[in-house]
Amino acid sequence: MPSQAMQDAIDALRDRRKAGASQPPPTLEERRATFTPGDRLYPMPDDVLVTDVNAGGVPVHWLAAPGADAGRVLLFLHGGGYEFGSLRSDGELAARLGRASGMRVLFPEYRLAPEHPSPLPSTTSWPHGAGSAPTRA
Numbered sequence: 001m002p003s004q005a006m007q008d009a010i011d012a013l014r015d016r017r018k019a020g021a022s023q024p025p026p027t028l029e030e031r032r033a034t035f036t037p038g039d040r041l042y043p044m045p046d047d048v049l050v051t052d053v054n055a056g057g058v059p060v061h062w063l064a065a066p067g068a069d070a071g072r073v074l075l076f077l078h079g080g081g082y083e084f085g086s087l088r089s090d091g092e093l094a095a096r097l098g099r100a101s102g103m104r105v106l107f108p109e110y111r112l113a114p115e116h117p118s119p120l121p122s123t124t125s126w127p128h129g130a131g132s133a134p135t136r137a
Contacts, residue, residue: 028114032084042092048099050091059109061087065099072103077110084112 002010026034044050044063051062064070076094078085087094087107098105 032086032112041089044087044091045095045099048095050087055108058111061091061105061107061109063091063095063098063105063107065095067102068098068104069102070104072101074098074101074103074105076105076107078107 045065047066049062049064051064053060053062063076074094074097076090076097078090078094086109091107094105094107
């Protein structure tokens with residue numbers, strides 16, 4: 001049996017689906033603009049430094065909470081089934097994981113489907129342009 005919070009989220013999703021049953025389906029852009037994992041957005045903590053870099057044509061964000069070890073990196077690949085997800089939707093979770101682990105977080109904004117037929121994030125080497133590789137990842 002789901003928790004009450006989970007049941008409330010399930011009920012809200014069912015109600016939303018029923019309410020929109022007579023409407024045309026939203027476009028991909030509309031769905032991306034409103035994508036919120038867990039049905040709620042959480043803001044990036046104010047004390048987390050976000051630095052945007054270009055890593056070989058891929059937008060990448062470095063997230064660093066106070067006290068993060070510059071030599072340790074957590075690579076965060078957001079959810080969304082390669083169709084959704086961004087710093088807006090998943091940045092707070094990435095920042096929280098970085099804070100808990102004492103690491104900086106590397107958060108790539110990799111290509112999404114269906115615009116890109118093979119949107120998989122590249123994890124075969126350290127992203128060019130993301131700075132020096134960590135001593136421990």
